[in-house]
Amino acid sequence: MDNFLALTKLITPASLVALFPLLGFFVTSLFGKSLKHASGWIASGMILLSFICSLFLFLNLPTGASLNFNLLEWMKWGNITLSFGILIDPLSLVMLLVITGIGFLIHLYSIGYMHHDEGFSRFFAYLNLFIFFMLILVLGNSYLVMFIGWEGVGLCSYLLIGFWFKNDAYNDAAKKAFIMNRIGDLGFLLGIFFMLFYFGGLDFLTVNEAIKAYPINNIIIVAVTLLLFVGAMGKSAQIPLYTWLPDAMAGPTPVSALIHAATMVTAGIYMICRSNLLFAMAPHTLEVVMWVGVATSIFAAIIGIKQNDIKKVLAYSTVSQLGLMFAALGMGAFESGMFHVVTHAFFKALLFLGAGSVIHAMGGEQDVRQMGGLWKYIRITSMTFLIGTIAISGIPPLAGFFSKDEILAAAYNSHKEVWVLLSISSMITAFYMFRVFFLTFSNSFRGTEEQKHHIHESPWTMTVPLSILAILAAIAGFWGLPAVTGQTHLFSAYLKPVFEGSKAILGEAHEADHATELMLMGIAVLAAAISFGVAWKFYISSKIVPEPDSETKGFAKWVANKFYIDELYDNVIVKPMMVISDILFVLIDKLVVDLVVMATAWIVGFTGRTLRLVQTGNAGFYLFAMVIGMMILMFIQLVY
Amino acid sequence: MNLPIEQTNPQNWYLVLSTILFSIGVMGVLMRRNALIILMCIELMLNSVNLLLVSFSAYAGNTEGQVFVFFIMVVAAAEVAVGLALLVSIYRNIGTTDIDILSKLKW
Numbered sequence: 001m002d003n004f005l006a007l008t009k010l011i012t013p014a015s016l017v018a019l020f021p022l023l024g025f026f027v028t029s030l031f032g033k034s035l036k037h038a039s040g041w042i043a044s045g046m047i048l049l050s051f052i053c054s055l056f057l058f059l060n061l062p063t064g065a066s067l068n069f070n071l072l073e074w075m076k077w078g079n080i081t082l083s084f085g086i087l088i089d090p091l092s093l094v095m096l097l098v099i100t101g102i103g104f105l106i107h108l109y110s111i112g113y114m115h116h117d118e119g120f121s122r123f124f125a126y127l128n129l130f131i132f133f134m135l136i137l138v139l140g141n142s143y144l145v146m147f148i149g150w151e152g153v154g155l156c157s158y159l160l161i162g163f164w165f166k167n168d169a170y171n172d173a174a175k176k177a178f179i180m181n182r183i184g185d186l187g188f189l190l191g192i193f194f195m196l197f198y199f200g201g202l203d204f205l206t207v208n209e210a211i212k213a214y215p216i217n218n219i220i221i222v223a224v225t226l227l228l229f230v231g232a233m234g235k236s237a238q239i240p241l242y243t244w245l246p247d248a249m250a251g252p253t254p255v256s257a258l259i260h261a262a263t264m265v266t267a268g269i270y271m272i273c274r275s276n277l278l279f280a281m282a283p284h285t286l287e288v289v290m291w292v293g294v295a296t297s298i299f300a301a302i303i304g305i306k307q308n309d310i311k312k313v314l315a316y317s318t319v320s321q322l323g324l325m326f327a328a329l330g331m332g333a334f335e336s337g338m339f340h341v342v343t344h345a346f347f348k349a350l351l352f353l354g355a356g357s358v359i360h361a362m363g364g365e366q367d368v369r370q371m372g373g374l375w376k377y378i379r380i381t382s383m384t385f386l387i388g389t390i391a392i393s394g395i396p397p398l399a400g401f402f403s404k405d406e407i408l409a410a411a412y413n414s415h416k417e418v419w420v421l422l423s424i425s426s427m428i429t430a431f432y433m434f435r436v437f438f439l440t441f442s443n444s445f446r447g448t449e450e451q452k453h454h455i456h457e458s459p460w461t462m463t464v465p466l467s468i469l470a471i472l473a474a475i476a477g478f479w480g481l482p483a484v485t486g487q488t489h490l491f492s493a494y495l496k497p498v499f500e501g502s503k504a505i506l507g508e509a510h511e512a513d514h515a516t517e518l519m520l521m522g523i524a525v526l527a528a529a530i531s532f533g534v535a536w537k538f539y540i541s542s543k544i545v546p547e548p549d550s551e552t553k554g555f556a557k558w559v560a561n562k563f564y565i566d567e568l569y570d571n572v573i574v575k576p577m578m579v580i581s582d583i584l585f586v587l588i589d590k591l592v593v594d595l596v597v598m599a600t601a602w603i604v605g606f607t608g609r610t611l612r613l614v615q616t617g618n619a620g621f622y623l624f625a626m627v628i629g630m631m632i633l634m635f636i637q638l639v640y
Numbered sequence: 641m642n643l644p645i646e647q648t649n650p651q652n653w654y655l656v657l658s659t660i661l662f663s664i665g666v667m668g669v670l671m672r673r674n675a676l677i678i679l680m681c682i683e684l685m686l687n688s689v690n691l692l693l694v695s696f697s698a699y700a701g702n703t704e705g706q707v708f709v710f711f712i713m714v715v716a717a718a719e720v721a722v723g724l725a726l727l728v729s730i731y732r733n734i735g736t737t738d739i740d741i742l743s744k745l746k747w
Contacts, residue, residue, distance in 0.1 A: 617746025619739040623669050623678070 032121025184234015191227030232268030253356030280502030290330020297323030
């Protein structure tokens with residue numbers, strides 16, 4: 001009863017949390033012109049209010065309880081009712097805090113970063129709209145509501161990638177992201193239709209109830225989960241739909257940090273965690289999820305080695321880390337996957353914002369070959385970037401170590417071969433991250449004199465978010481201490497109620513003994529240390545600077561060109577599609593549609609040309625025709 | 641109080657008369673070239689119809705037809721005013737009202 005009272009008190013903040021960003025969107029988009037730079041502060045304030053709401057919910061939600069209520073009944077036919085409702089449980093709360101918390105910091109950062117941009121208000125309107133849709137995605141209590149948010153964030157991603165719409169290449173990148181996402185969305189949508197047909201409803205409770213009647217690995221459940229996973233592949237940039245994410249770096253850097261690193265791309269992981277019961281019923285799908293994740297993780301990490309654009313490296317690193325999370329989900333380690341989502345959100349947002357600060361200092365330069373020695377000039381950025389790099393490389397005691405270690409341990413306990421592959425992938429990650437760090441911040445400056453003169457530390461609106469994120473990236477790991485320390489894993493304890501059902505099906509993962517655990521940690525740390533050493537050797541001791549693109553040869557050239565996957569897609573899918581379009585253009589458009597349209601126009605024209613000859617201008621003739629006409633009418637009247 | 645009006649002449653006579661008047665009007669419209677005359681012929685046609693209406697009104701013993709005639713007369717007066725004004729204006733500009741010459745409005 002107390003729980004019930006406590007929950008009813010939460011309904012208002014739960015309904016409000018998503019409304020603030022929407023309000024902010026309307027204000028900044030409608031009055032952006034007159035608000036000028038105030039719109040940035042308004043937008044940030046709205047997100048801060050959302051964050052406070054989320055925090056309130058987090059602190060007041062009774063342990064083990066969840067709040068699930070419908071705001072309105074949306075569609076109803078037969079015995080199926082689709083309603084628009086909100087679900088607050090530990091899983092959505094974690095996402096809420098990440099989205100609004102990091103969202104607020106990135107809003108604040110953008111005030112400084114976008115200060116000179118003419119589309120300042122538009123930028124914040126889009127950002128607020130994005131946060132709104134992301135909150136809808138996370139808050140929804142049914143797949144349908146989640147799908148609304150899912151599509152909405154896709155739209156905002158498109159708008160923000162193509163934010164500088166005067167550049168054709170950026171627009172192409174935006175379109176690419178949108179179309180790639182559409183392919184995934186189609187899978188998601190088909191999954192929704194399947195669920196509606198077989199399970200008779202779309203809200204999580206109905207679905208979770210309905211699947212109890214099915215046996216494990218039932219073909220319907222496997223089909224539904226695979227379709228949902230296709231959706232996740234698109235949104236979370238997994239092979240084969242990952243190519244849009246690196247291109248999405250065309251957007252302003254805060255966008256890359258918020259949407260393409262911290263929040264939107266983790267929507268796929270959130271979705272699978274949300275449907276964990278469904279996926280647990282389909283071990284076949286989990287197998288697929290795991291292998292796709294592993295493949296993406298290692299593939300993207302390899303590409304990351306040879307990228308010279310600071311944001312591209314981070315983009316491939318994001319793809320790789322997302323692969324790691326999917327691998328965790330595939331092994332049934334849902335809470336480890338979610339834990340990595342959170343820590344990754346911190347350090348990847350930090351790295352992107354740091355990169356943004358570097359780009360800001362360099363006056364728009366993104367090529368690491370033109371940087372170097374920035375440590376001296378922009379100390380705060382360098383320090384925070386270093387913390388991010390260490391965190392992502394998995395060096396204790398920073399956040400990345402704990403979450404990555406958990407995934408690796410889960411892999412070791414269930415699939416040894418996956419553990420090997422993931423270890424290699426995280427070793428490569430450590431290498432290319434230190435590579436970028438050394439190339440950017442150490443040695444001497446390699447850019448032009450003009451750039452050197454321009455270098456300056458960013459304003460406080462940018463450095464404060466950087467510092468906060470750096471602290472979070474450093475300490476977030478302590479939320480999930482490994483068992484060997486004898487402490488409770490606070491994070492999985494918090495999320496436990498969400499994953500209880502699937503754990504019952506999959507069986508509790510058998511814990512490795514402490515010696516093995518320590519050994520695994522040792523290997524992970526050793527691997528990261530080796531990567532660090534190699535990177536140090538190459539880029540500090542030998543002062544190697546990556547060669548210009550034209551001099552890259554052999555395998556390195558393949559890697560630098562991303563294994564020509566884009567070209568492959570272009571030749572296999574895009575170009576045939578263009579040819580088919582051309583053929584259809586001639587056959588259908590020219591021969592059928594145009595023929596009908598042109599014939600209609602010609603008939604009208606011909607009739608007009610012929611009949612106008614009657615218009616002689618002679619009034620006597622008109623009168624005569626009129627009288628004759630009237631006589632004919634009268635005659636008809638008489639006869640009939 | 642509406643008393644039925646006694647009709648002294650047979651209804652047929654009125655029918656014949658208004659038919660003759662209407663036909664004269666039509667023939668005038670068709671055969672004359674002067675716009676003024678054509679306008680007058682149109683008036684003639686209108687008034688033949690008026691005559692018919694009044695006679696039928698008396699024949700049927702109600703006054704509605706007569707009321708209707710008043711309306712027609714009012715509208716006809718307005719129409720004539722507009723028509724004559726146009727004709728005067730045309731005559732001032734072109735110097736004629738012959739409809740064979742006024743044939744500029746064509747394809």
